[in-house]
Amino acid sequence: MSEGLPRKLRYVFVLQAVMASFVIVIGFYFVGMFVKDALIGGRVQDEADRYWAVIERHPEFPLPRNPNVNGYFVPSEAEPNGEGVPPEYLPLEPGLHDLPGRVKLLIDERPQGRLYVSMSFPLVDRVVFWAGLVAIAMALLAIAAVSWLTYRSARRLVAPVDWLAQEVSSWDPREPDTDAIDARHMPGHPGREVQQLGNALRDLAERTRQFVQREREFTRDASHELRTPLTVIRVATDMMRADPDTPEKLRKPLQRMQRAGQDMEAVIDAFLILAREAEATAPLDEFDACEVAWESAEKARRLLDGKPVELDVVCDASPRLLALPRVLSVMLDNLLSNACNFTEEGRIEVRVQADRLVVTDTGIGMSAETLQRVYDPFYRADQFGAGGKGMGLSIVHRLGERFGWPVALQSAPGEGTTATIDLTKHLA
Structure with a gap:
């Protein structure tokens, strides 16, 4: 079963699985990037909102500082090059920025001043990476399992057709073995359509064999039967042309008769050769x-x-x-x-x-x-x-x-x- 339809099905299902896997990997990558940006952006905005809410009641509340978050505040009345603010932050406009080193920076400007909140996210990267990796692996395993099961089912369905094609291709055109494709000999569980196809091929082969046999017998018999009168005509015309008493005006018609007889003999010889397919193995x-x-x-x-x-x-x-x-x-x-x-x-x-x-x-x-x-x-x-x-x-x-x-x-x-x-x- 390594040739024909099963092999083509295998190629189709492998290609389908590879394409689906590629689409899933690309999809998870972009979804992961979107989720990560959404999470980090939301977390930075939450830090800024919480700080603004607290300093309205407690102006001396400290800026957000931890291993992953750093905050800087420049009051409205202070110099624009705020003290302690990293120089690369100062030229940036208010809003959310992506900085080198996988850092997300939020610049939030209000009447009280300008707040800088930066956040690095190695932990989020790891979480998103491993979550995506696990999801991709599960999706790929599911695709592989479904493709394999579907291929096995399709292979069982086409196995009788593939077997039927191999059996028919090995037939001798002169004597096809029609019993070999009986439904009882088919592998697997051939459906009604496959059985109908097998029966139709058997009927067609039998009718073709009978037709070829009739044509061969007719051509052979007709050609042999025609040889006898042509031989008589050829001999008789030869004798008439050789006879010195034959009138001159008859010699030309006799010549035409001989020419026509010779042409007919050549045609009969050709038909006999073409009619005998077994002649090719003589x-x-x-x-x-x-x-x-x-x-x-x-x-x-x-x-x-x-x-x-x-x-x-x-x-x-x-x-x-x-x-x-x-x-x-x-x-x-x-x-x-x-x-x-x-x-x-x-x-x-x-x-x-x-x-x-x-x-x-x-x-x-x-x-x-x-x-x-x-x-x-x-x-x-x-x-x-x-x-x-x-x-x-x-x-x-x-x-x-x-x-x-x-x-x-x-x-x-x-x-x-x-x-x-x-x-x-x-x-x-």
């Missing part, structure tokens, strides 16, 4: 990236029949990869299919480097707006032009994200397109 093969590039280029040349376009493979290096060769082949097939579809003349180059594979063409290129949406399924800038159906780059992007081969595109209208597959992750 045994990996070590292979040469240049061999894959040559094979894909050989297949793509059929798409250039009749076009004044050169398709070359340049191997600056021969990196060996530890991965699924079919994935890289499907990605490269789709990139070359796009390049062939949108390049009417010039050159298409597949360049294999030490850590990347670059496909460059001299085709029509793409605008910045098109590049922003180029990975959207079925998106095409030219809805009525020649080419694919807008799935190729979407498939390449999804495969790259899934298997760790990110794809980057650079393009400009009329300047062609450059696609880069980063091979760093799976270098052998």
Whole structure:
């Protein structure tokens, strides 16, 4: 329980206790100062009032003198620099003054004369200090006790939620262990809301598992079923094109049929790979990236029949990869299919480097707006032009994200397109 909500709660309660303690200490300090000033000021004023009251009846009554209080009196008819009065008192105006050495001085002027009463207050300081210290200590202990009890109660409340989060985070997405979050296994005393959350997560996980399973089975079955008629179409068109008796006017439609069939086979291969999540844990093969590039280029040349376009493979290096060769082949097939579809003349180059594979063409290129949406399924800038159906780059992007081969595109209208597959992750 050292992670997640309990730890955050602990931080919150500790911060709350520290802030409350700080406010209490500051508050007691200022209250203590106010109380001390009020006590000393009142005591000095009482001494002065008592002296004035007594001398009206007994003019010879002595001035207040004790270890903490000193009094000085200057009659009205006397010199203004009264005898015995400390010199630093004389320039001061009537009223209450704070002097160095923690001395409070009251100057009370009446028709009879001017009375000086000074008082030092070490005892009051000690009393106020210890009283404040005891009060602060009690308040801090009370805050600590209340914060601890509140934290323990809150921790017990969030413990089932924290446990639930840890259990769900350890699920295998393909086979979530929904029985593990049954209310009977939850720690503490989960409330009705936590039990409802657990039941909702179990239902959601089960529905998601069933949905993924249905989608995977449908994609796999549909893809396999589509392979048979596509194979028949490819074989039949190959035979018709090879037959010398086939009319010339049929050769171009046959070529288009072959191109469409090849595009469909690439899409089916990609869907099969994406549909099989278990494929990511299948045994990996070590292979040469240049061999894959040559094979894909050989297949793509059929798409250039009749076009004044050169398709070359340049191997600056021969990196060996530890991965699924079919994935890289499907990605490269789709990139070359796009390049062939949108390049009417010039050159298409597949360049294999030490850590990347670059496909460059001299085709029509793409605008910045098109590049922003180029990975959207079925998106095409030219809805009525020649080419694919807008799935190729979407498939390449999804495969790259899934298997760790990110794809980057650079393009400009009329300047062609450059696609880069980063091979760093799976270098052998």
